[in-house]
């Protein structure tokens with residue numbers, strides 16, 4: 001049986017990146033996606049916007065919904081302040097297996113906790129099982145029709161505080177219309193669109209940054 005794209009992406013990291021060097025892992029994945037096979041990583045162009053938000057927020061505690069191969073996990077993890085933690089949720093065991101190896105190769109295993117399972121089940125357990133009070137930053141990049149329900153779940157579970165930042169990928173392509181309408185119309189959010197392009201293409205896409213007002 002042949003290899004999967006995530007497995008081929010991991011091979012490219014192991015071949016072209018340097019162990020313990022997150023930037024080299026990011027570059028190896030971007031090179032793989034530009035020259036060999038497109039993959040649904042946030043990518044280098046939107047990645048720079050993600051980096052700037054992570055640096056601005058400097059989160060003590062961050063959450064990522066949808067790890068996939070761990071590309072954005074490494075982008076976020078490499079910029080966390082000392083002692084800060086990133087929890088990333090992934091329900092596909094094959095993707096989780098690849099992502100763990102990518103995160104470990106980057107040397108970020110102390111800063112990143114990958115939890116396997118569906119976000120709908122795991123979010124309600126964050127306080128009790130993972131000792132979380134609130135998240136300073138949430139990066140949404142999982143199934144697009146789950147952005148809104150999971151945002152409401154985060155609110156209901158008291159996992160957002162005044163000033164918590166939600167950063168959502170793909171609000172144009174593939175698009176997250178219900179989520180976008182919600183954060184842009186709700187008085188509880190201050191929302192801003194960062195225009196960019198779909199990873200590794202010239203197609204328009206962008207990130208929506210929304211501040212929870214409490």
Ligand SMILES: O=C(NC/C=C/[C@H]1O[C@@H](n2cnc3c(NCCO)ncnc32)[C@H](O)[C@@H]1O)c1cc(-c2ccc(F)cc2)cc(O)c1O
Nearest residue numbers: 040066068089090091092095117118119141142143146174
């Ligand atoms: O579909 C896209 N992303 C989905 C990511 C899914 C990952 O997240 C995991 N996941 C999903 N739901 C949950 C969940 N909870 C919800 C279910 O219980 N809990 C935990 N993990 C979850 C999956 O297992 C995957 O690892 C996308 C598409 C394009 C695209 C654009 C243009 C094209 F032409 C083609 C594709 C571009 C992008 O940047 C994209 O992010």
Ligand SMILES: [Mg+2]
Nearest residue numbers: 042141169170
């Ligand atoms: Mg995405």
